[in-house]
Amino acid sequence: MHEVGMMQNLLNAAVERAKQEGAEQIRVLQLRVGASSGVAPESLQLAFDVVKQGTMAEDAQLRIDRTPSVYYCDNCDRDFEPADPLNECPECHRISTNIRQGNEFTLEFLDVS
Numbered sequence: 724m725h726e727v728g729m730m731q732n733l734l735n736a737a738v739e740r741a742k743q744e745g746a747e748q749i750r751v752l753q754l755r756v757g758a759s760s761g762v763a764p765e766s767l768q769l770a771f772d773v774v775k776q777g778t779m780a781e782d783a784q785l786r787i788d789r790t791p792s793v794y795y796c797d798n799c800d801r802d803f804e805p806a807d808p809l810n811e812c813p814e815c816h817r818i819s820t821n822i823r824q825g826n827e828f829t830l831e832f833l834d835v836s
């Protein structure tokens with residue numbers, strides 16, 4: 724489950740930031756996770772429950788903000804949200820590999836005390 728490694732990195736960054744702010748505890752961790760990031764939200768919660776043990780985020784609430792995928796079709800010069808996993812343009816039916824949004828896996832919000 725690669726989510727554990729990703730979650731570990733993200734938690735490390737969050738703890739680092741919380742310490743810079745002089746916090747003792749992380750209360751809320753909010754992540755922005757794109758629909759094409761290859762990360763399953765259920766797995767993230769499980770991973771978080773593992774990596775938070777013994778850290779200042781032990782009692783933190785994990786929130787996940789899912790963002791849709793947006794691709795660009797250079798044939799039609801437009802952005803679109805793909806309806807199927809092939810990322811086919813709804814106008815010309817070409818398959819796009821030009822992703823605009825949806826790969827995100829970032830820390831969006833942190834509440835500390």
Ligand SMILES: [Zn+2]
Pocket residue numbers: 796797798799800812813814815816817
């Ligand atoms: Zn197109």
